[in-house]
Amino acid sequence: MESTNSDSDTKPDKQDVPKRRGMVSQRDVARKAGVSQSTVSRVFSHGDYLTAEARETVLQAAEELGYRPNAIARSLVRGTTQMIGLVVTPFFNPYYSHVIRLFTRALQDRGYWTMLLNVPDQLSAEETLPMALRYRLDGLIFTSASLSSRLVNECLHSATPVILFNRYVLDDDVDSVFCDNLEGGSMVADMLLAGGHERFAYVAGEQDTSTNMDREQGFATRLHERGRELEFRESGDDTYGAGCAAARRLLRSDKPPDAIFCANDLMACGALDVARREFGVVIPDDLSIVGFDDIPMASWSAYSLTTVRQPVEEMVACTIELLTDAASKGPGKAAVMRSIPPRLVMRTSARIGTD
Amino acid sequence: MESTNSDSDTKPDKQDVPKRRGMVSQRDVARKAGVSQSTVSRVFSHGDYLTAEARETVLQAAEELGYRPNAIARSLVRGTTQMIGLVVTPFFNPYYSHVIRLFTRALQDRGYWTMLLNVPDQLSAEETLPMALRYRLDGLIFTSASLSSRLVNECLHSATPVILFNRYVLDDDVDSVFCDNLEGGSMVADMLLAGGHERFAYVAGEQDTSTNMDREQGFATRLHERGRELEFRESGDDTYGAGCAAARRLLRSDKPPDAIFCANDLMACGALDVARREFGVVIPDDLSIVGFDDIPMASWSAYSLTTVRQPVEEMVACTIELLTDAASKGPGKAAVMRSIPPRLVMRTSARIGTD
């Protein structure tokens, strides 16, 4: 059964294209079943308007022939691929692997497939996304990376609905779903205040995204409203290492903070490790540390991190709903911004009020 | 410019299919450029056999019209989609998010797109994969989940090359790429022996995969060769929690082990936390713990885990190479099994010999 595929030896060096052809098609099934190809098609698409008998014959012929529908052909004629592009940049963040998992699952449950796009930076986004759009994706989900206006236009041009997950932009008209980060920041401030803290620090993530800014603003504003101020501010690039570095700078101070709120759990873990191991700080007696996201490590006993949990499942469901609605409604209406409230998860890395 | 799309009001309730039609096609470009559609096609495919002038005219017309090639149509006629299916099950394991990231990146660099498949269990694999195969994927990468023979046949049937990543099976004829887990296990045994340990434990992962079995076998065999035996054995489901539970059982013993080798880092982190926090064990003085994979957390200072690093980049590159080769060579040849040596990463969770 070894390949004898050059039975005519004309141009033997012509590159052998993989022979996906010759797979059985609806025509073959039709021939075998003694019906028209349209009928076969009907059996495998809506399935309406068919005698049970016709369906049976076709199904049986298909079975015997080993027929497999070709989704690419269907996509071409239907103008919809059932594929959704998912762009996620901070692959290193466990929060995002969770997001990826939830999206692929939710999407599959609804009959969609996930094209996962790796777009580490702005430049590669500009290059890669237009290529991906050639696949006539039914939608594009952006979990990060800045969506330039040029890219937004590219999507509009190809009639591909876009949606921002976990961030929003105010200038462009693009739908978004995110957790209420302002509220999340406020909640942390309130809790820390109740715990009797006095010197507050915030460790920001690198990017100037709505997410990062809202967490900080929610935190600072609430402190201010309650007569306190944010005394320390550091920032990093959202990694564990950045959290370590920020903590080092913070704790070297003469009168260091007694409460650190980090823009995400990854940085909080770094800060906690440095505080404990390099400065001998006792958590939470000497210092409270709070994160955001509730990644799995937050609940590991080495951390037991008090944090703000994002309602990821809800956010994911909402995103998909908006996306598929957008596809059927077409463009036009103003950007939808859906904000979902987060929830404080109390563990033991922060002192709490005793009342 | 608001939608006036029901200019004839027959069947107004007929569901509005998103209008992806009417996007500019090669025919439109041809008309504008005053050439044939074939010529336009040539400009956007190989690009050979064309006067620079023709190309220019076409490109300009395309630009003005905002033409975007349709990859779905191309896929249909070429019989190749440039899409690769990636099946990864243990989403919760940071090792696999790294794997996903590397695959999407490497694939994109080579002109392929990643369809990420979420297949939590055997049942859903049997249901989901055949549906995905309808997209005429150019290949399928399996990082986990058992690939049933039925599924292997399904792939063969649709002429889709499959490859196993990080595991292998001996019965079916499917290519695989994995790290040399036997060797990895041996290395750990040697190191632990050199560190003067005496009571060895192995914490296995739940699944009876080649990966899990080889790590254990490599470890046990080498101990045996050097006159020691594996005294303790526990197993779990590859999660942090399973590592915790295993450690609890192990350390409750009268004469507990002084060295624990875990099938992966996630379990090792759990074991370490339990040992330290629940049993007050000093690491590595009283107990050495070793993992496998070298996930990011292994290097976090709370763990500083001695572990075995898989050569993931290499494995990924090798996988893609085999997959694309398979596609061009067609079926026939015996299964290729590529094993790549791992590397020991010394940190501080294990005592080492002083020589």
Added chain:
DNA sequence: CTGAAAGCGCTTACAG
């Protein structure tokens, strides 16, 4: 309910 026909947007021999 079912068939014939047109068409989705491309690529690719086949002749010039």
Added chain:
DNA sequence: CTGAAAGCGCTTACAG
């Protein structure tokens, strides 16, 4: 080098 034509494998009005 370039055009006309066939075809990839489907879906979907349009007539029966």
